[in-house]
Amino acid sequence: DIQMTQSPSSVSASVGDRVTITCRASQGVSSGLGWYQQKPGKAPKLLIYAASNLQSGVPSRFSGSGSGTDFTLTISNLQPEDFAIYYCQQAKSFPLTFGGGTKVEIK
């Protein structure tokens, strides 16, 4: 299985801040990387696929980059509705695997 490691596990930030979350794969996944947002009691929501492609309807303040083993999710101009847990997922091979999550909290 491909192991996905996210950092940090939590980050405190204020509205308007820029937040960066990293995800590292235990082996190369090319650009097969997705990012999800999950709010309490809700199912995850796909934000970005193929490392850098914004899912339809997702605000442009979300962006993704990277390839191979190292990836980044950036949230620019953090909004109140962005406080949530974010997960990366490698999409290249089965079993599909997720990172441990990063909680974005209000400072």
Add this chain to the structure above:
Amino acid sequence: QITLKESGPTLVKPTQTLTLTCIFSGFSFNINGMGVGWIRQPPGKALEWLALVYWDDDKRYSPSLKSRLTIAKDTSKNQVVLTMTNMDPVDTATYYCARPYCRSGSCYVDYWGQGTLVTVSS
């Protein structure tokens, strides 16, 4: 509009078999490449992918759980059933039905059910 909804028991006893059903609408297994799968999330923990069945009945399982899982589809009913044998308290989780979006050999989940919490306890 694409929707998926899970149903099944909320409480099972250790060693019992769990059977979950996903009924979906807005798409069909008659479409080349279509699939439906299951993902779970223990309380306060990360997501874990379990199984996936494709339109052509190709099935993929989590290697660590493969011996305990069976996934099956009923195309005429737009339904997917997951069974998990020998349930243990560590299997307590919210179980999500999910539709993967696959492109260029990579699969993401673009539609999720609301999830159903299954507790394993005697």
